[in-house]
Amino acid sequence: xNKKILIFTDLDGTLLDHYNYxxxxxxxxxxxxxxxxxxxxxxxxxxxxxxxxxxxQLKLTTPFIIENGAAVYIPVNYFQQxxxxxxxxxxxxxxxFCKDKDHWLKLLSDSGELFTNAFQGFTEMSxxxxxxxxxxxxxxxxMAKQRQYGEPINWLGDETLKNEFIKKMDLLGAQxxxxxxxxxxxxxxxxxxxxxxxxxxxxxxxxxxDITETxxxxxxxxxNDIAMLEQASIAVQVRSPVHDxxxxxxxxxxxxxxxxxxxxxxxxxxxxxxxxx
Ligand SMILES: [Mg+2]
Numbered sequence: 001x002n003k004k005i006l007i008f009t010d011l012d013g014t015l016l017d018h019y020n021y022x023x024x025x026x027x028x029x030x031x032x033x034x035x036x037x038x039x040x041x042x043x044x045x046x047x048x049x050x051x052x053x054x055x056x057q058l059k060l061t062t063p064f065i066i067e068n069g070a071a072v073y074i075p076v077n078y079f080q081q082x083x084x085x086x087x088x089x090x091x092x093x094x095x096x097f098c099k100d101k102d103h104w105l106k107l108l109s110d111s112g113e114l115f116t117n118a119f120q121g122f123t124e125m126s127x128x129x130x131x132x133x134x135x136x137x138x139x140x141x142x143m144a145k146q147r148q149y150g151e152p153i154n155w156l157g158d159e160t161l162k163n164e165f166i167k168k169m170d171l172l173g174a175q176x177x178x179x180x181x182x183x184x185x186x187x188x189x190x191x192x193x194x195x196x197x198x199x200x201x202x203x204x205x206x207x208x209x210d211i212t213e214t215x216x217x218x219x220x221x222x223x224n225d226i227a228m229l230e231q232a233s234i235a236v237q238v239r240s241p242v243h244d245x246x247x248x249x250x251x252x253x254x255x256x257x258x259x260x261x262x263x264x265x266x267x268x269x270x271x272x273x274x275x276x277x
Pocket of ligand 1: 010011012013014220221222
């Protein structure tokens with residue numbers, strides 16, 4: 001087979017258990033992939049410090065994607081050449097797909113009097129305020145606050161005003177994602193575009209001339225994984241204990257796990273890799 005296999009994975013509810021954030025059921029598979037030189041690339045809504053911590057715990061040395069596709073981080077010298085249009089930042093080559101947070105903060109502050117008292121953004125909250133609101137530890141709340149490419153807000157107004165606000169933000173060029181607790185104000189980036197760009201860099205830097213294409217395997221449990229799952233060569237929907245599988249348009253090369261979270265992650269990768277032998 002002359003394809004470079006790349007694994008792109010969501011973290012929360014996929015590689016990490018939805019309730020306890022553990023990865024134990026996936027650990028054997030992580031080792032097996034490492035020994036076969038198959039990169040595991042985290043592709044998450046999390047911030048840089050949050051992903052750096054998980055990466056260290058999982059002993060990953062691969063590139064990763066932060067904040068729902070807002071930027072790709074590649075360790076310096078991971079590829080022979082620095083990819084075009086990337087910046088050097090703390091030992092990483094960084095490709096941004098979205099305007100930075102200041103742009104979105106300005107947009108929010110310009111949104112008009114009607115809305116200014118109807119929300120509170122992460123930037124205005126103290127670490128302990130955010131910890132209280134989310135149930136995160138103060139330490140984890142501090143990491144969650146370090147978003148570089150968008151601003152989550154806690155909506156305090158009613159539903160009607162919220163819908164007006166979303167329309168207004170949309171007109172101003174923002175993308176508003178409704179998460180479980182917060183509205184996320186950011187640009188039109190997604191996990192699929194970032195994945196596609198990074199897969200191209202792998203192919204471009206491949207030293208084995210027999211390898212002429214990539215085979216991307218994407219794994220995710222949530223709605224924010226849809227773009228990545230639609231774009232990949234193989235889509236793996238990992239079963240969630242709290243919601244159904246999100247609807248995909250594609251029907252080809254789609255796996256749905258029986259098990260939840262990291263156990264489902266390992267189960268499907270085992271099925272896919274076994275079928276290749
Ligand atoms: Mg998830």
